[in-house]
Amino acid sequence: MNTRTSTPVETPAPDAWEELVTTALLGTERRTPPGGTSGREAPVALLDAAAVQTVRRRAGLRPAPAARRPEPAAEDPRPPLPAAAARRLALLLADRPGTGGGGRRGTAPDLMELLPQWLATANARGFAAPPQTLPALLDAARGRTDLRPAALTFAGPRAVWLARLNPDWRFALRATPGGGATLPRPEDEERTRRLWQEGLFAERVALLSALRTREPTAARELLMTTWSTERAEDRLMFLDSLRTGLGPQDEPFLEQALSDRSRNVRATAAELLSALPESALAARMAARAGACVSVDDTRPTPTITVEAPHACDSDMERDGVVSKAPAGRGERAWWFGQLVEATPLGTWSGRLGGRTPEQIVALPVTDDWQSELHAAWCRAAVRQRDPEWARALLGTPSVPEAGGPRAVSLAERAKLLGTLDVAERADWVAGFIAAHGLSEAFQLLGVCAVPWAAPLGRAVVDALNIARDAGSYPWSFSGVMGLAERCLDPSEAGHLDGLLAVPDEPEDASPGAGGYWAEAFQRLVTTLRLRAAMVAELEA
Secondary structure (H helix, E strand, O other): OOOOOOOOOOOOOOOHHHHHHHHHHHOOOOOOOOOOOOHHHHHHHHHHHHHHHHHHHHHOOOOOOOOOOOOOOOOOOOOEOOHHHHHHHHHHHHOOOOOOOOOOOOOOOOHHHHHHHHHHHHHHOOOEOOHHHHHHHHHHHHHOHHHHHHHHHHHOHHHHHHHOOOHHHOHHHHHOHHHHOOOOOOOOHHHHHHHHHHOOHHHHHHHHHHHHHHOHHHHHHHHHHHHHHOOHHHHHHHHHHHHOOOOHHHHHHHHHHOOOOOHHHHHHHHHHHHOOOOOHHHHHHHHHHHOOEEEEOOOOOOEEEEOOOOOOOHHHHHOOOOOOOOOOOOHHHHHHHHHHHOOOHHHHHHHOOOOOHHHHHHOOEOOOOHHHHHHHHHHHHHHOOOHHHHHHHHOOOOOOOOOOOOOOOHHHHHHHHOOOOHHHHHHHHHHHHHHHOOOOOHHHHOOOOOOOOHHHHHHHHHHHHHHHHOOOOHHHHHHHHHHHHHHOOHHHHHHHHHHOOOOOOOOOOOOOHHHHHHHHHHHHHHHHHHHHHHHHHHHO
16 A cells, blocks of 8 residues: 655744735845745745745634624614605715816816705705615715715714724714714613713713703703813813803803813803803903993094003903914904903993994094904904894995905905895895905805895806906806806706807907806806706605
């Protein structure tokens, strides 16, 4: 009987794979592969050794107990999308940035820019996301933070379930209150107390925010039970949750927070107190600001005089005044602006001769203090949500000054407009565009409700038409044109047909500008009709 002697298999060294990887990275000319082969055969020998080592690694893998299967995702009780809307969503998600070529956009709508509007409409109608679209939807939200709130609302509980399985989607856990954990019911006091004392930070923030919405007093009292033991950064986050349901009953706790060790906590407490017109802090700030501002009625024209504070004492700092001025700002102007901003606007009429806000802001101001004073009043009007003062500071939109009569900047004007109701805001911006064109209107248009009201939409289209007739290229107005595609009422599409033809170009026009404008208006009309179809599909 013949016997065969088996050849023993050489056991590889524990670091054999790392040796092969190192040799591959350095190159066989600089490092000889294991086995000693050199020269022209070295690369082949390296690959052969790597193949053998790969088989060994796989064959030597020891079996392990199977991981526990995840629990099924929670049911989504919302109704499914209509079939046409589901197909539209798939098309919108397939239009990713970077999939098209560069250069001119042509007449095709930018589908990715329509996704936020589609999601808002679908959420308003209470539809559930088709399960097969969730990965693409989460990928889209991962790349666009502005998309996340609407995308996660539409995705529902399954988004949190998926996020626990894919690290790329962990943002969904951070954006979901408590990371998707179920919060205790209002009547379950024992579980509420235990979660507050033992829960993760995200769970505690979610608990406090939810409780503040339902029972503001209970939320504040819960926060007070652990306030002295919280970290400064946690105290700041918890304190910020008191903005919801803020009222006079919160004043004693906020006054206590003015003495906190953290400067940021003190500043937030002061900001919240200044939003309570009847608070003791508001009265203290009003007294300080009132001592700095008065009206000189002895002049031919009554004039506001300003005497800014000469020092920032410890009491001012405790009330939230930051003593160190930013680079380029004078200290006295810095302190003065903070005092005026925190003063209840209702106190100025009595201080300045019973005048109305419009009469007050119309008064001249001595010694170049007007811009500083009006800027502080702008911030106060925004913080206190005072539409009467906002109207006075905005003035009439048709005034000849491009910057507005009294508002400090475009950013300030946009914030002031946010205090007005939707219709008044749209009318003001329409008047501004009619008087000044589109060059400074982009930021103002951004605070207007969508779809734009008819007068505002007409003002924008008329201004674009005027720019086209001037013979310039449309690229200078690409931002406004993009807004129009997303914000014009889709019913306006039929009124734009007259702008689709290539216009006759004046002699001094930019070469080919008319064709570019026709292309831009064609894209606008196509987008508006697509938006109308999207809404119809969701209403089917």
